[in-house]
Amino acid sequence: MITLGCDYNPEQWPAEVWAEDVALMKSAGIGLAAVNIFGWSDLEPRAGEYDFDRLDHIVDLLHRNGIRINLGTATASPPPWLAARHPEILPMAADGTRRYPGGRQAWCPSSPVFREHALALVERVAERYGQHPGLALWHVSNELGCHNALCYCDASAERFRAWLTERYETLDALNAAWGTSFWSQRYGEWSEVLPPRTALSLRNPAQMLDFHRFSSDELLGYYEAEAAVLRRHSSVPVTTNFMVTAHIRNQDYWRWAPRMDVIANDHYLDHRLGQPAAELSFAADLTRGLAGGRPWMLMEQSVGAVNWQPVNLAKEPGQLLRNTLTHVARGADAICFFQWRASAQGSEKFHSALVPHAGTDTEQWREVLELSSVLTRLAEVAGSTVQADTAVLFSWESWWAAEQEGRPSTAVNYLDQVHAAHFGLRELGVTADVISPDSDLSRYRFVVVPCLYLVTDEQAKAITEFVAGGGRVLVTFFSGIADRDDRIRLGGYPGAFRELLGVTAEEFAPLVPGTTVTLDNGGKAGLWTERLRTTTAEVIARYVDGPLPGTPAITRNGNAWYVATALDPEAMRSVLRAAIGPDQGFENDGSxxxxxxxxxxxxxxxxxxxxxxxxxxxxxxxxxxxxxxxxxxxxxxxxxxxxxxxxxxx
Structure with missing residues (x-):
């Protein structure tokens, strides 16, 4: 069975609407409802005063009607009284200013006061519902780190120092890792170390990288604190909703995924991107990678428009089915929506829902019923796994490090280059797993390494051994440049991959955005060139013009290919087609x-x-x-x- 589900926020509606909602859910085939996601102020209207009557009614009503419950812990956003009593829980931006209540997630992940109050609420919820027969899944908080991933307050500084002490043990090791000899930054006492708050100049890149690592770990630690409470009272699976999407980058989900009982993701089409449908496919493949290739859960998507983009486009007729079945094709066994009924008030009142403002006599509702019917017919697909013998390597750490201050070109964005590789494969009809650089590569025949700026010695060795064992690899520019501490690998670029690729570059030569270069194979490129020469590789294409005419742009060293520039889509397809080998995929224009x-x-x-x-x-x-x-x-x-x-x- 492929589950169809939704977020339900009954606290937004009078009690007489609840029975109507549940009846409509049954008619639409809803099998799972997420409730109590933002329920804290409803459950605890004043400090220490709890009221579960409304939630009891909803949980029992859903259960009586055969709808399983994805129960939130209600901690995603604190009630106003908590910030009023304890303003120290509010997050602090890098410039030292506080962020106030009025939106959501107005809390510091390192705040002991917030955690004390949140876990007290979780304890009450877990005690009350942990053995409820309708409970199918625990939903910790909501979209952890969507707004408050990076906090620079004193509580965060204290926790950051503790994290660094555990990682490095000594100040000498910290100073070496951060390269503090530069600009007289050497630390003599742990108390001198701060988060990378706004400075008068460029900040220490290794410090900023470690702060990203710490911040991701700190939120994961918060998740685990809630999960531990839930598991004391219940054997029901525990998860939280990831945000594998183009505009959220602060959580290293490779570290989070092993701690989840179920891998769940939220995804919305982003029309600020050139190819939103292609990005959906990428996000689904990456979520499947986080699930270790096993089926996963789409915790949220939209029926139509969202409300947080500059222009919130409605979905065209049939697009809801296509988007949803793209997720199913790429491994989702549960499809859920935000939200059940469109809100009449609040910040998301113009966000689409299964039941729109216009009600059920609408094309949108009829498309929901059609989708439900199709998912029922696909029941036997559940439990199967996606077939792929190609992989794209993806790293949140490399994303953070590649986009530090003081980089060669701010026009080069990590995710754009990853997307370019994945989109090229998609247009060739090749299904790719999106996996960690630490993954076992032995099951693949072809691996793409796009813009992997930061790579550990172990990761570089694994890629080299993969090729030595007969695998094919394609590496793109700005890869292999730095080690785990963002220390440049000396001796020439592309650093860790010089010998594998049979090339060496002495200098980067980024291009002014908007300019292009031509290759002698007819291809076009932009953004980037480099002063490259071959050692053992053969030249596949050279620049005809630009700053480095005659210089190699694409090379091949046995089964290892190197692309030293940002190819346009047609040229990228061409080199991927050549590198992957014959008889692969179903080539088309991406449609x-x-x-x-x-x-x-x-x-x-x-x-x-x-x-x-x-x-x-x-x-x-x-x-x-x-x-x-x-x-x-x-x-x-x-x-x-x-x-x-x-x-x-x-």
């Missing part, structure tokens, strides 16, 4: 996605047509959506989706 999920005895082919023309795909089996048999040629109309259970080959 069609073909993904396979497989169980022990069955394979399911998802064909999603985002384009405006009918396409054909060679497959034989049963289309689970229509129930029709397909004999060798599947036709998918514009905007259509087909899911075919393949016939076993003799």
């Amino acid at each position: 069609v996605e073909v993904v396979r999920r497989a169980s022990e005895d069955r394979t399911y082919v998802f064909v999603i047509n985002h384009g405006t023309r009918e396409i054909e795909y060679a497959v034989t089996g049963c289309d689970l959506i229509s129930g029709e048999m397909v004999r060798g040629r599947l036709r998918v109309p514009p905007g259509g989706v087909r899911v075919v259970r393949e016939e076993a080959r003799p």
Whole structure:
């Protein structure tokens, strides 16, 4: 079964609406409802005074109607009385100014006062509902670190010093790791160490990198504190909702994922990006990577428009089904929405919902019912896993380090380069796992290493051994440059990968944004060039113009390819096609996605047509959506989706 779920916020509505809502949920096939996500001020209206009557009613009402409960701990945003009594819990920005209540997440992750009050509430919730028969999942807080990931207050400074003491043990080790000989920054006492608050000049990059690491760990520690309380009272799985998306970068989810009982993600189409549908596919593949290849849960998505982008675009007819089945194709076994009923008040009143402001006599509601019906027909897909023999390496630490102050070009953004590689594979019809640089590479035949600026010795060795064992790899520019402390690897770029790639570069030569260079194979590129020469590699393409005409731009050293510039999409597809080898994928312009999920005895082919023309795909089996048999040629109309259970080959 593929679960269909929603966020339900009954505290926003009078009690007479609740029964209507639950009846509509049943008609829509809702099997899981997340409640009590932002319920703190409802449960504890005054310090130490608890009122569970309304939540009791909702939990019992959902359970009586066969809807399982994803129960929040209610700690995502504190009530006004807590900040009024204890203003020290409020987070502090890098410039030393406080952030006040009135929005959400107005709390410092290091505040002992906040944690004391939050865990007291969690204890009450866990005691009351830990054995409730309708409870299916615990939901710790909500989108941890969405707004308050980095706090620079004195409580955070104290916790940062404790984290550093555990990591380095001695000040000498800290000074060495941070390179404090530069600009007379050497520390003589632990008390001198602060978070990287706003300074008059560029700040210490290693200090900033460690502060990101600390801040991610601090929020993870907070999650684990809540989870420990829940597990004392309940055996129900515990999780929180990740934010694997283009505009959130402060949590290293590779460290978080092993601590979750269920991997859950929130994802919304971001129309500020050039290719929002392609970014959705990337996010789903990365979430699957966090789940270790196993099925995962989409905790939130939108039915239509969101409310927090400059222009909040509605979804076109059929787009809801296409977006949702892209998540399912790439491993999701639960599909949930924010939220059930569109709010009449508050900051998210213009955010779409399953039940819109206009009610149920709407095309939006009819699309919700259609989606529910399709997910029911896909029930047998649940539990199967995505097939991929290609991987893209992704690192939050490298993202943080590559975008430090004082870098060669602020126009080069880490995630853009990762997206360029993944999007190129997607346009070739190649499904890729997005995995950590610490992952086992042995199950893959091709690995892409985009812009992996920070790489450890162990990671570099694993990539080298992968190629030595017969694997193919493609590395893009600004990779292998620094070690785990953001210390430059001397001797020439690309640092850790010089020998593997058979090249060396003595100087970066970034381009002014908007300018392009031409390659002698006809390709176009921009943003970046470098003064590169080959040692053992062959030259695949050279620059024709730009600052370095005649210099190698693309090289190959056996099975190891290097791209020393930011290729345009067509040129990126071309080099990926050559590097990955023949007979791979279903090449198109990116408007069609073909993904396979497989169980022990069955394979399911998802064909999603985002384009405006009918396409054909060679497959034989049963289309689970229509129930029709397909004999060798599947036709998918514009905007259509087909899911075919393949016939076993003799």
